[in-house]
Amino acid sequence: MTDGPLTGLRVIDAASLAAGPLIATWLGEHGAEVIKIEQPDGGDPLRQWGAQRDGVGLMWKSLGRNKKSVTLNLREQAGRDLLRDLTDTADVVVMNLRPSTLTKWGIDHATLSERNPGLVMVHVTGYGEGGPKSDRPGFGTLGEAMSGFAHLTGHPDGSPTLPSFMLADGVAALTATYAVMMALYHRDVRGGPGQLIDINLIEPLARLIEQPVLTYDQLGTVPTRTGNRWDISAPRNTYRTSDGNWLAMSGSAPSIAMRALRAVGHPELTEDPRFAEAQQRLKNATAIDAVMAEWIEAHTLDEAMDVFEEANVAAAPVYDAEQLLADPQLIARGIYPTVADPQLGQMRVQAPVPRFSHTPGGIDHLGPELGEHNEEVYGGLLGLDAERRAALHEQGVI
Numbered sequence: 001m002t003d004g005p006l007t008g009l010r011v012i013d014a015a016s017l018a019a020g021p022l023i024a025t026w027l028g029e030h031g032a033e034v035i036k037i038e039q040p041d042g043g044d045p046l047r048q049w050g051a052q053r054d055g056v057g058l059m060w061k062s063l064g065r066n067k068k069s070v071t072l073n074l075r076e077q078a079g080r081d082l083l084r085d086l087t088d089t090a091d092v093v094v095m096n097l098r099p100s101t102l103t104k105w106g107i108d109h110a111t112l113s114e115r116n117p118g119l120v121m122v123h124v125t126g127y128g129e130g131g132p133k134s135d136r137p138g139f140g141t142l143g144e145a146m147s148g149f150a151h152l153t154g155h156p157d158g159s160p161t162l163p164s165f166m167l168a169d170g171v172a173a174l175t176a177t178y179a180v181m182m183a184l185y186h187r188d189v190r191g192g193p194g195q196l197i198d199i200n201l202i203e204p205l206a207r208l209i210e211q212p213v214l215t216y217d218q219l220g221t222v223p224t225r226t227g228n229r230w231d232i233s234a235p236r237n238t239y240r241t242s243d244g245n246w247l248a249m250s251g252s253a254p255s256i257a258m259r260a261l262r263a264v265g266h267p268e269l270t271e272d273p274r275f276a277e278a279q280q281r282l283k284n285a286t287a288i289d290a291v292m293a294e295w296i297e298a299h300t301l302d303e304a305m306d307v308f309e310e311a312n313v314a315a316a317p318v319y320d321a322e323q324l325l326a327d328p329q330l331i332a333r334g335i336y337p338t339v340a341d342p343q344l345g346q347m348r349v350q351a352p353v354p355r356f357s358h359t360p361g362g363i364d365h366l367g368p369e370l371g372e373h374n375e376e377v378y379g380g381l382l383g384l385d386a387e388r389r390a391a392l393h394e395q396g397v398i
Helices: 019-028 056-065 076-087 099-105 107-113 140-146 166-186 204-208 211-219 254-263 267-271 280-284 285-296 301-310 321-326 328-333 376-380 387-393
Strands: 008-011 033-036 066-069 092-095 120-125 198-199 237-239 244-248 316-317 338-341 343-347
Touching: 008 019, 019 033, 019 056, 019 066, 019 092, 019 166, 033 076, 056 343, 076 107, 076 204, 076 376, 092 107, 092 166, 099 120, 107 120, 120 166, 140 166, 140 204, 166 198, 166 204, 166 237, 198 204, 237 285, 244 301, 254 267, 254 280, 254 285, 254 301, 301 316, 321 328, 376 387
Parallel strands: 008 033, 008 092, 033 066, 092 120, 120 198
Antiparallel strands: 237 244, 244 316, 338 343
């Protein structure tokens, strides 16, 4: 992109797997130049992550969008020297190596900022810097467990449930992305220096699940799994329809809960003290749930949705991927554009989020091939001649 709000910003994506690269992806969608650092022997493990088509990783194609791929072996001193040269030209660098490794290799923020005082460094780790676990490896699964998410997810008589997508990584990346923008604002608007952003995979997700901590701290009780219910909203569940589909409903606002009761033919319950008042409704969640389930299972998904939409009830179908792509609302907004790709021909991916009225994000290209931009970056940006590049390649550095 050449006209995004972050045009002119250079980001070095020297992280691997999900959280770190996601930060760079979102910055790249809005105009930042992103240089993706990958090991010469296979590249970022994201390339082999999840579903493949003809050996091409589909997740990589999306997360690698708008990035320039260069190979660089950070295990070699010459590779670390080149990384320092790249960060000298950059505004932001994203890393996820262990703290001890950054210090040992001389690529920690303190060292890099001596050469580039304006550098903003995002350091993503499993547990964060400091504390007895700071140097231990960590993945999103551990963050989902330790944050309290898995403890709350699942049915009361079942085991804790982990998500089947990169939840902890995604929440950490979103948190870190807005942190980058605050650090750049502090640098560019207020005249401050660059700084280190320390982010782990536990705390951002735990921040969204703070209610159990508040409850335990003040009431001494530990919330447990409640399936699809939530102790702040009723009705709130997924319900099976007569044609075998599923529908989700939320009665978080009292007015919505009352509309739902009227829509399913029980206006008298809106005057019943068990359901009319919010706290009483929560205590009688099982009863109101049964009312909703009985009515919904007697109707098809389309029939139920027609009634709920007419009554302005907060309900929605539970979609699979095929249904998601076919939804008229999402089609009208162009949420899943088709992007040309030299390896796959074309691929549908999700458009940038959020939308800007004057500077919309965009997708120039999907994930590049490994080392596709070596000549452009090492030859053009750093000015290494062809002989030097060939020698570094021969030595296994690039």
